[in-house]
Amino acid sequence: MEYRQISDNYSVSGQILPQDIAAVKAAGFKSVICNRPDNEQPGQPSADSMKAAAKAAGLEFRYIPVISGQITEENVADQAAALEGLKGPVFAYCRSGARSTNLYALIQEMGE
Incomplete structure (x- = not known):
């Protein structure tokens, strides 16, 4: 699983699967945000399936x-x-990590 560290407290990646949650946890993350709408692409895991894996x-x-x-x-x-x-x-x-990255940049702009 590849991801990009945007700040000390925030990293992004493209679509992950429920079985990737173990690697997310092993990398030290405490929380997961899904910025990808369900059914954007056939076969992508639903947010509910990702939430269940994260909670577990x-x-x-x-x-x-x-x-x-x-x-x-x-x-x-x-x-x-x-x-x-x-x-x-x-x-x-999200799909590629771009939306998650852009959201973070916009939050930083708001704080300025």
Whole structure:
């Protein structure tokens, strides 16, 4: 499993599978955020299946679906609130990692 560290407390990746949650936990993450809407692509695991795997591993989970190319102010606010409330470090994923990365950048811009 490959991921990119964006900050000390936040990393992103492309789509992961329920069986990847063990590696997420082993890498030291405490929480997972799914930024990919369900049914975006045939065969992708549902947010519910990912949540169940995360909970079984003792990780917190948030589902904040973002439509590709259409990040809203609400998406940014929801992601910011999740990062505020979740134990870190946080692992976020979407199809490629780009939405999760862009959300973080927009949160940082809001704080400036």
